[in-house]
Each structure stands twice: as C-alpha cells, then as structure tokens.
Amino acid sequence: MGAWAVTVVAGLVLWDVDHTLIENGGVSKEIYARAFELLTGRPAEHRAETGGRTDPQIMLNLLRRHGIEPSPDQLTRLNDALKSAMTLNRARLSERGYALPGALDAIVALAEVPGIVQSVLTGNIQPNAVVKVSVFGLHERLDFELGGYGSDGAVRAGLVAVAQQRASRKYGQSFGRSSTVLIGDTPRDVQAGVDGGAAVIGVATGSDSMAELSEAGADVVFSDLTDTPALVAAVMKLTGLSR
Numbered sequence: 001m002g003a004w005a006v007t008v009v010a011g012l013v014l015w016d017v018d019h020t021l022i023e024n025g026g027v028s029k030e031i032y033a034r035a036f037e038l039l040t041g042r043p044a045e046h047r048a049e050t051g052g053r054t055d056p057q058i059m060l061n062l063l064r065r066h067g068i069e070p071s072p073d074q075l076t077r078l079n080d081a082l083k084s085a086m087t088l089n090r091a092r093l094s095e096r097g098y099a100l101p102g103a104l105d106a107i108v109a110l111a112e113v114p115g116i117v118q119s120v121l122t123g124n125i126q127p128n129a130v131v132k133v134s135v136f137g138l139h140e141r142l143d144f145e146l147g148g149y150g151s152d153g154a155v156r157a158g159l160v161a162v163a164q165q166r167a168s169r170k171y172g173q174s175f176g177r178s179s180t181v182l183i184g185d186t187p188r189d190v191q192a193g194v195d196g197g198a199a200v201i202g203v204a205t206g207s208d209s210m211a212e213l214s215e216a217g218a219d220v221v222f223s224d225l226t227d228t229p230a231l232v233a234a235v236m237k238l239t240g241l242s243r
C-alpha cells in the first residue's frame, strides 16, 4: 500500500428512490401533473401511473391518456418541465414526505464497509432524484456522478449498464452481476436487475409484497430497511465480500 494504492470497489449499490428510500406523500404524482400542465398549458385530468416506471414512460403515458401524442418540441421540453415541477413542489415534498425507516442507517452502515460505493438507480430524472433524497438528508454518502436515471433512458434495465459504465470510468474496473446490487420496491426494479445485470434486494415498502418481489426474481427480500445488519450482510454476500 502507499501512494499507488488503488481503490478496489467490490460492490456498487444502486438504490431506487421512491418507496425504497423515501415516501413522497403523493407529491410525485403532483409533480407529473404540474409537468403535464407546463408542457401542454392545460391541467391534467388523469393521474400519473408510477409503480417503478421511468419519468419518460410516466409522462408519455400521461400525455397519451389525455389523447396527446407528444410533439418533438414537447419531448425536448420534457426534462425541463419535470425539473421545474420538482422545484415548485419541493416545499410540499419536505412537508408531506419522509425518509423511510432504516434508510439513513442502511446508507451509513454500507458507507462504512470498505469497497462499497453507493448511488441510485431510479426512474426520476437526475436533478429530481438528487432533490428527493437531499430533502430528507439521505444524500451525503451517495455518489450522484454514478447511478442511472430516467434522464438517461426510458427503459429501466438499460439504466443498470449506464450506472456500471459510470462506475467503470471512475474506478477503472468493470462491474457486473457479481459486483452490482440494486435495491428496490417494485417488480420493475427486480426485472431491471435481472435483465440489466445486477443482483437484487427487494424491499416491500411500496405496494408490492415480499412474495411478489421474490417471484419476480429478487435474490433477497426484506419487509423494510430496519434490519441494518441483515441488509449489510446481504449486500456483502451478493458482492462476494462474505460467504
């Protein structure tokens, strides 16, 4: 060891945001409604469907439910509309939302494991993901230069490779299923890991049960994030840091 010591990353942990790290108190749906209004100039009559979908998917579905086939101009303005809608709803999010029990402890405990780096894998566009976790003080040990976001693509499974490439560029090593752990609350998160090349820990703090997450292919499932030692042990096992 010495001046030439290189950081060897054994595990890239990618957190889903909504219903995994935070509860948004319904504010996320209000953000989509506001973004819709900013894009179309009229109020949304239908509610957005979320459930592990990416921001581009959610907004396209919402537009189409209103009979709107988005114009090239609207597609170009999509991310800006979502970002503005987030800014307008930030105070409301901090009032009505909260960090889920155990989320901060889990992040802090994993940050203390040598060889683990943490970021997010979320359908939210990057700036909105940063706001959502920062509002509740969960941001400090997450590296937002890494990660995969709805602003990187509409297909969630594709975001795993985006996150792995970012980590590869930063740490000069490759990342695959034995060195990447995705933690999320929906079968869409699980599927993204299965298809995209990550081990998956399911957490049943959203609307899907432990059985549903397990059935979708999660390697390990928890009811919530409150058992910090068990969560850390699961991450270490899935990344080969322990047997």
Ligand SMILES: [Mg+2]
Pocket: 016, 017, 018, 019, 020, 052, 184, 185, 186, 206
């Ligand atoms: Mg989620």
